[in-house]
Amino acid sequence: MIGLSDFLIVSAGLFCVGLYVILTKRNAIQVLIGIEMMLNAAILNLVAFGKYDRFNNGGQMFALFAIVLAAATTAVALAIILNVYKKYKTIDPNEIHELKD
Amino acid sequence: MTMVKALFYLMGFITLASALFVAASKNLVRSVFMFFVTLLSLAGLYVLALADFVAITQIVIYVGGILVLVLFAFMLSGKETLANLQQQNDRFISISKLPALLLAVLFFIVMVNILFKTDINNLQWVNKAVSYKIDIKPDSPMTSNIGTNLMTTYLLPFEAISILLMMALVGAAHLSRKEKNG
Numbered sequence: 642m643i644g645l646s647d648f649l650i651v652s653a654g655l656f657c658v659g660l661y662v663i664l665t666k667r668n669a670i671q672v673l674i675g676i677e678m679m680l681n682a683a684i685l686n687l688v689a690f691g692k693y694d695r696f697n698n699g700g701q702m703f704a705l706f707a708i709v710l711a712a713a714t715t716a717v718a719l720a721i722i723l724n725v726y727k728k729y730k731t732i733d734p735n736e737i738h739e740l741k742d
Numbered sequence: 743m744t745m746v747k748a749l750f751y752l753m754g755f756i757t758l759a760s761a762l763f764v765a766a767s768k769n770l771v772r773s774v775f776m777f778f779v780t781l782l783s784l785a786g787l788y789v790l791a792l793a794d795f796v797a798i799t800q801i802v803i804y805v806g807g808i809l810v811l812v813l814f815a816f817m818l819s820g821k822e823t824l825a826n827l828q829q830q831n832d833r834f835i836s837i838s839k840l841p842a843l844l845l846a847v848l849f850f851i852v853m854v855n856i857l858f859k860t861d862i863n864n865l866q867w868v869n870k871a872v873s874y875k876i877d878i879k880p881d882s883p884m885t886s887n888i889g890t891n892l893m894t895t896y897l898l899p900f901e902a903i904s905i906l907l908m909m910a911l912v913g914a915a916h917l918s919r920k921e922k923n924g
Contacts, residue, residue, distance in 0.1 A: 643750045646862045648791060650854060651754040655780075657850040658761040664842035670812065671770065674777055677808070678761060681784055684800075688793045693871040695878050701888060702896050704788075704796045706903050708803050713910035715808045719815045720917035 648689035656682035669722045669732040673715065680711045750790050756783040774812055781805050792878045795885045 659678030666672055684704045691700015726732050760779040767773040781804045788797035871877050878884060892900055 643747060643790060644863045645865070645868065646857055647750065647754070648787070649857050649862060651757060651787065653850055653853040653857070654758050655761055655784075656853070657846040658758070658765050660849060661842055661846040662765045664845065665765075665839045668770070670815065671773065673812070674764060674774065677777070677804075678764075678780070681781070681804075684796075685784060685787060685791075688788050688791045688796055691793065691878075692791055693868050693877045695876050695882055695884075695887070697895060698878075698884070698887060698891060699896075701793045701796050701884070702891060702899075704793065705799055705888075706899060708796075708799055709903055709907060712803050712807055713907050715811060716914040717910050717917070719811055720914040723815060723818065723918055 645689055648685060652682040652685040652689070655679075655685070667733050667735065669725070669734055670719075672734060673718050673722070677711060677715070680707065684708060746790065750787070753783045753786040753790065757787065771816065774809065774816075778805060778809055781809070792880060792882075792884070795888050 656679050659675045659682065662675030662678065663672050666675065684707050687700045687704040687707065689700075691698055691702075691704065694700065722732055725737060729737055731737070757780055760776050760783065763776045764773045764780065767776065781800065785797040785800045785805075788794070788800060
């Protein structure tokens with residue numbers, strides 16, 4: 642079978658790619674995609690560790706919770722991004738530096 | 743090399759390569775579609791970690807829900823947003839992106855280093871679980887077990903997350919409504 646370390650290395654790579662996307666991309670939707678990548682790396686870790694507990698399976702359970710939370714986050718974040726675009730006519734995070742109205 | 747191992751390396755490679763494509767691509771819509779591929783191959787990885795229910799949930803919620811939502815946000819935000827988004831005149835590696843690249847690479851090195859330092863394949867509790875035979879086998883009935891656990895052990899987080907999900911959906915609908923009469 643596949644060892645634990647293989648899963649963890651893949652998830653570490655995915656996490657770092659997500660970090661790079663968040664740090665470099667210049668529009669908010671791509672930053673959101675980077676956040677999703679990091680969340681998915683965390684979920685992969687949960688699932689990989691959850692393999693060693695058949696009765697309580699906390700890993701898979703909290704992976705499910707994390708997926709649902711990611712869905713909620715994305716819905717709210719996209720609504721916020723659309724509103725920011727309506728107000729500022731840009732979704733570049735560098736250009737939105739006044740949050741008070 | 744067994745079939746499972748080969749499939750695992752294939753899925754892992756597709757995951758990382760498509761994630762890198764998302765990071766490198768200048769075309770925004772194309773990078774969103776490539777993110778589909780990342781999520782689908784992650785679902786494949788979940789299957790290989792013997793979590794089939796999580797894999798199906800990943801496909802239903804992420805691929806069917808979240809990405810369609812992201813694409814809808816594009817379609818709704820009109821032509822000029824897309825035109826604005828396209829004009830990023832930057833290459834994958836340039837001087838301004840060097841700090842981010844350095845940070846990501848160093849973070850990766852740190853994490854892999856920690857993985858090897860802790861000797862992750864011989865963790866004490868993992869060895870114990872294997873020796874007591876409570877690790878998940880490919881033929882163990884996991885989905886019914888998840889259902890039972892969801893209604894017994896994890897009932898409180900389940901209820902909490904359902905309330906949170908409802909709050910988030912109401913909030914999203916409130917935020918994205920058209921302002922007509924105040």
